[in-house]
Amino acid sequence: MLLKRLILAIPLAIGWTIYTAQPSIANIILGYVFSLIVLTAVGVKGETFNLKNLPLQAINLVAYVLFLAYEVLITGITVARYILDPQLPINPGIVKVNTQDETENPVISAISAHGITITPGEMVVDFEETPDNGVLMIVHSLQIEDTKLNLDNDQTRRLKRIKGILGYD
Numbered sequence: 001m002l003l004k005r006l007i008l009a010i011p012l013a014i015g016w017t018i019y020t021a022q023p024s025i026a027n028i029i030l031g032y033v034f035s036l037i038v039l040t041a042v043g044v045k046g047e048t049f050n051l052k053n054l055p056l057q058a059i060n061l062v063a064y065v066l067f068l069a070y071e072v073l074i075t076g077i078t079v080a081r082y083i084l085d086p087q088l089p090i091n092p093g094i095v096k097v098n099t100q101d102e103t104e105n106p107v108i109s110a111i112s113a114h115g116i117t118i119t120p121g122e123m124v125v126d127f128e129e130t131p132d133n134g135v136l137m138i139v140h141s142l143q144i145e146d147t148k149l150n151l152d153n154d155q156t157r158r159l160k161r162i163k164g165i166l167g168y169d
Contacts, residue, residue: 007054009035011061052167060164064115067161071119071154079120079142093144096128096136097151100159104135108162113137115158122147 009032016031017023082088097116101108113124121142128136141147 005036005039008039012038057165057167060161064158064161064165067157068115068118071115075119075121078146082121082142090142091144092140092142093147094125094138094140095144095147095151097139097155098133099135099137100155101135101163103168104129108159108166109135109137111162112155112158115162116151116155122151 012035013028013031016034017028020027020031082090099109099112101112109127113127116137116139117123123140124137125140126138128138130136139147139151
């Protein structure tokens with residue numbers, strides 16, 4: 001369990017480094033130490049992921065981060081266009097999106113919600129558990145028609161990578 005906690009602290013330290021915008025060795029080490037303290041304080045033991053194939057899990061992590069970066073860039077440009085051009089109408093709305101996770105793992109749901117919320121113009125505002133459809137994410141979007149078209153396909157790709165990162169594939 002200690003090994004899993006040590007590994008879980010790595011992406012948190014990377015996130016810390018990105019968030020603080022200070023890519024130095026000292027800041028990465030500080031982020032890693034803070035991450036270990038937080039993981040210990042909240043009692044995370046790493047039971048939500050398996051260390052079955054660490055190299056493949058690392059590849060999935062890199063692929064997921066690149067996918068998120070691409071989504072943030074493209075949607076950021078799109079949202080900027082809508083804000084800067086008064087001729088483009090904004091059509092906000094709410095849509096429900098299935099997490100597509102048959103295990104209904106709350107960690108997978110949370111990571112999926114983060115992946116949606118981090119992209120400009122979309123935000124997961126709540127979850128809904130249904131007996132027929134599993135867990136649904138309620139997503140607010142600035143451009144509801146675009147969201148309806150893309151979110152299910154994006155969630156399929158997102159779920160594949162998240163399961164790969166956590167060792168569920």
